[in-house]
Amino acid sequence: MEKYVKHTSVAALMNRSNVDTDQIIAKQFLKKVERTGFGVHLFHDWRYLDDAGTQSNPDFELNKPVFAGAKILVTGDNFGCGSSREHAPWAIADYGFSAIISTSFADIFYNNCFKNGILPIVVSTDELKSLMAEIEANEGVAFTVDLENQSVSTPGGINIEFEIDGFRKRNLLEGLDDIGLTLQHTDKIDVYEKKHQQQFPWLWA
Amino acid sequence: MAKTMYEKIWDTHFVHQEPGQAPLMYVDRHLMHEVTSPQAFEGLKIANRPIRNRHSILATLDHCVPTKLADRINLPDPIGAKQVATMVNNCEEHGLVLYDMQSKNNGIIHVVVPEHGFVHPGMTTVCGDSHTATHGAFGALAFGIGTSEVEHVMATQCLPQSKSKTMLVRVNGSLSKYSTAKDIALAIIGQIGTAGGNGYVIEYAGEAIEALSMQGRMTLCNMAIESGARAGLVAPDEKTYAFLEGKEFAPKGEQWDQALAYWKTLPSDADAQFDRVIELRAEDIAPQVTWGTSPEQVIPVDKTVPAPSDFEQEGKQLACASALEYMGLEAGTKLTDIDVDYVFLGSCTNSRIEDFRAAAEVAKGTSVPERVTAIAVPGSYQVKEQAESEGLDKIFINAGWEWREPGCSMCLAMNGDQLKPGQRCASTSNRNFEGRQGKGGRTHLLSPAMAAATAAAGRFVDIRELEA
Ligand code: SF4
Numbered sequence: 001m002e003k004y005v006k007h008t009s010v011a012a013l014m015n016r017s018n019v020d021t022d023q024i025i026a027k028q029f030l031k032k033v034e035r036t037g038f039g040v041h042l043f044h045d046w047r048y049l050d051d052a053g054t055q056s057n058p059d060f061e062l063n064k065p066v067f068a069g070a071k072i073l074v075t076g077d078n079f080g081c082g083s084s085r086e087h088a089p090w091a092i093a094d095y096g097f098s099a100i101i102s103t104s105f106a107d108i109f110y111n112n113c114f115k116n117g118i119l120p121i122v123v124s125t126d127e128l129k130s131l132m133a134e135i136e137a138n139e140g141v142a143f144t145v146d147l148e149n150q151s152v153s154t155p156g157g158i159n160i161e162f163e164i165d166g167f168r169k170r171n172l173l174e175g176l177d178d179i180g181l182t183l184q185h186t187d188k189i190d191v192y193e194k195k196h197q198q199q200f201p202w203l204w205a
Numbered sequence: 206m207a208k209t210m211y212e213k214i215w216d217t218h219f220v221h222q223e224p225g226q227a228p229l230m231y232v233d234r235h236l237m238h239e240v241t242s243p244q245a246f247e248g249l250k251i252a253n254r255p256i257r258n259r260h261s262i263l264a265t266l267d268h269c270v271p272t273k274l275a276d277r278i279n280l281p282d283p284i285g286a287k288q289v290a291t292m293v294n295n296c297e298e299h300g301l302v303l304y305d306m307q308s309k310n311n312g313i314i315h316v317v318v319p320e321h322g323f324v325h326p327g328m329t330t331v332c333g334d335s336h337t338a339t340h341g342a343f344g345a346l347a348f349g350i351g352t353s354e355v356e357h358v359m360a361t362q363c364l365p366q367s368k369s370k371t372m373l374v375r376v377n378g379s380l381s382k383y384s385t386a387k388d389i390a391l392a393i394i395g396q397i398g399t400a401g402g403n404g405y406v407i408e409y410a411g412e413a414i415e416a417l418s419m420q421g422r423m424t425l426c427n428m429a430i431e432s433g434a435r436a437g438l439v440a441p442d443e444k445t446y447a448f449l450e451g452k453e454f455a456p457k458g459e460q461w462d463q464a465l466a467y468w469k470t471l472p473s474d475a476d477a478q479f480d481r482v483i484e485l486r487a488e489d490i491a492p493q494v495t496w497g498t499s500p501e502q503v504i505p506v507d508k509t510v511p512a513p514s515d516f517e518q519e520g521k522q523l524a525c526a527s528a529l530e531y532m533g534l535e536a537g538t539k540l541t542d543i544d545v546d547y548v549f550l551g552s553c554t555n556s557r558i559e560d561f562r563a564a565a566e567v568a569k570g571t572s573v574p575e576r577v578t579a580i581a582v583p584g585s586y587q588v589k590e591q592a593e594s595e596g597l598d599k600i601f602i603n604a605g606w607e608w609r610e611p612g613c614s615m616c617l618a619m620n621g622d623q624l625k626p627g628q629r630c631a632s633t634s635n636r637n638f639e640g641r642q643g644k645g646g647r648t649h650l651l652s653p654a655m656a657a658a659t660a661a662a663g664r665f666v667d668i669r670e671l672e673a
Contacts, residue, residue, distance in 0.1 A: 017520045018399060020499075022617075022638040027619040031269060032288075033243035045640050051644070083349075084335040104400055104403060106403065107403060108351060112353070115354070116353070179254070181223075183361060185220070185223065189220055192221070204260075205456065
């Protein structure tokens with residue numbers, strides 16, 4: 001995975017709560033056996049007027065020309081609820097977002113983001129309101145996301161510090177391969193497994 | 206120190222923690238289906254990594270699988286067919302047990318796994334599927350993971366995991382005979398919301414939970430994820446042991462006694478502390494029906510559809526307004542005045558034999574109105590055979606229902622079974638999200654008996670009034 005770097009980009013506003021994974025990537029796109037190419041299907045049912053996905057829906061917020069190329073998504077509570085499908089973060093990353101700001105994220109989705117170079121940022125309800133207000137007042141405004149210093153800052157003078165797990169932060173910053181990290185402890189897993197086999201022989205019968 | 210069941214399972218599966226990294230948790234069982242695994246196998250291949258313990262894996266085909274017999278043979282959708290073929294190849298290549306479409310064991314992953322006794326109390330169990338929580342019914346720590354984690358578990362048999370907080374949901378008293386595990390699940394979500402469980406593992410306890418059958422407990426734990434929880438748990442007891450005994454993957458002989466002794470140590474200690482405790486009275490839980498596009502938008506069947514002004518929070522008001530619009534409903538409408546076009550009895554929440562028995566009892570002698578389509582989709586071939594041996598299929602068919610082959614079917618509508626835009630469906634599944642059952646489709650979640658009563662009347666019915 002690539003190293004996560006500090007970036008300044010247009011912040012797109014999608015003021016909806018409980019956006020679920022069925023909306024992020026609809027089921028008809030789950031049949032592919034590859035990891036790539038899901039970006040065009042992101043938010044399909046909201047984003048397009050037709051099933052084929054050729055007519056863009058002018059009423060859908062992310063279709064606003066000012067939000068083109070946005071890397072930051074600012075959105076409502078409990079983003080990513082629903083299924084475990086990693087197709088959701090694949091679609092988000094492929095579309096171009098590398099940071100999502102909300103008050104809360106569903107558990108599995110939150111986890112999945114880190115595997116795909118997306119930083120989910122949790123802010124308070126008031127902080128979210130102020131970020132949303134700044135975008136509304138100045139659509140196309142660019143925010144700065146700085147993972148190293150755990151901050152989001154805006155031209156309007158907002159400066160938010162967010163919390164993040166130390167190990168998740170490090171892995172994202174250094175672009176580490178999770179599986180490779182675990183495999184470094186194969187000896188510990190071997191030892192554990194031997195003990196486990198003795199303690200729970202019926203699991204190995 | 207007194208421990209909760211979750212903490213006991215956690216401690217037993219702790220492998221190692223490297224400074225600055227998350228603890229590594231050992232995984233006992235890994236369940237798989239065709240939708241969330243292909244990219245994981247591909248990842249293994251690219252990195253040239255073997256599967257660490259293929260015996261920990263059990264796989265099935267369920268999501269893409271058509272439920273009409275002719276379509277199962279021909280698989281009309283070429284992309285779905287490719288996904289199925291990829292799964293079959295991957296399992297063959299790695300020597301994994303797969304219940305493919307020809308297998309008499311085929312069915313929805315969360316239905317077939319318990320049928321074979323593959324998950325036991327105290328185990329850690331994962332699957333690239335959020336409804337893995339189902340297996341918490343056995344006192345196993347079971348949760349959904351993403352595809353990268355599927356690959357991680359295949360390669361290492363471990364997952365980096367942060368410890369969850371614990372929530373105790375105690376349901377005291379006893380349910381009325383018209384309410385079911387599904388109604389408990391919906392009532393809890395109605396109370397704590399779909400984000401209420403975020404960051405928690407829920408343990409369900411209390412008299413009403415102890416009184417549930419294993420199938421009821423599966424229905425309840427299945428929907429733990431709908432409240433945002435990582436997993437749901439019910440303490441194992443005599444019902445759990447009786448259910449497992451003699452099953453294919455259950456311990457045998459001396460090992461059974463050993464296992465049993467261990468399982469009895471699992472329930473939370475009497476003085477264990479939970480981070481949050483919620484209490485409900487079972488007597489207060491009426492049959493539930495969702496009216497909106499989130500499982501938390503749920504009310505007792507005898508109530509009216511709410512208005513945005515009924516909610517305090519601004520976010521909930523907005524969500525209510527947009528749900529009413531999507532669902533084509535007006536605030537103040539009585540649920541029992543709402544007509545349906547479709548009824549779906551199935552999904553990993555409610556497609557076990559007890560669900561079909563409960564629905565058949567209501568469906569018996571009724572007749573589905575011409576304008577309504579009702580489909581009954583068993584969760585597995587075992588369920589289907591059992592139902593047929595009891596003559597339940599005849600009851601449904603005589604009442605005008607379609608009797609299908611097993612699969613996820615209209616729960617997520619990626620297999621040919623789906624609603625048309627605007628169609629309204631009474632569904633025993635677990636998600637009423639926009640478009641979940643087909644673009645523009647309108648889903649109302651309820652219990653199997655309520656679904657059968659709704660099918661017969663062509664509109665929602667309060668089953669408590671049927672006998673009166
Ligand atoms: S029945 Fe529905 S919820 Fe269950 S595994 Fe299948 S698609 Fe998922």
